[in-house]
Amino acid sequence: MAPQLRVFVPPHPLIQHWLGVSRDADTPSTLFRSAMTELGRWLTYEAVRDWLPTLETTVETPLASCPATFINPEVPVVIVPILRAGLALMEGAQSLLPLASIYHIGFVRDEETLEPTCYLNKLPASFDPQTRVLISEPMLATGGTIMAMMKELTARGADPSMVRIISVVTAPAALQKLADAYPELNIYAATIDEGLNSQGFIVPGLGDAGDRTFGT
Incomplete structure (x- = not known):
């Protein structure tokens, strides 16, 4: 069977709550940042459920031996926030994946052509094919930026x-x-x-996630 894109919208009340907070135009920047952090945390929790590699072993409790499951530290895990808005979700993601490597890449969108231009690329020269890569990007609108991101990743293996x-x-x-x-x-x-509207912004959306996060 051919692979098919899977889009999960977790029916979690905390995700829906913080989504509502982030959508509200009256939410101040400080609270908006909190909402983004929480959304990063809970979306990452859902995303890594069957994704992180594990090891089966045995540990000694104070009373007896018992089976134990640990995350395999030998398989690389990477977080790539797409600058600058992706930084808003990264804190929540990193709190669940504290040992993950963080690589930054930045794109700016031409508001007339809606095409992205990369202005910063700190990705490594290559990735091990088994590397788990988590991309944080608050908005997937026209698809230009995320497509450019995927091109950079796949070019590196x-x-x-x-x-x-x-x-x-x-x-x-x-x-x-x-x-x-x-x-x-x-x-x-x-x-x-x-x-999307005529300017390529998501409707109803939540506005410019980067501007609202950083108060600009």
């Missing part, structure tokens, strides 16, 4: 089936592009919105 994306608000345009190009991907989002 990352396996799309080992990549997971956490995003707060997604739109069908971006999801369709990803489905066509990288059907092995798994995406964890707080919601899928109805579409």
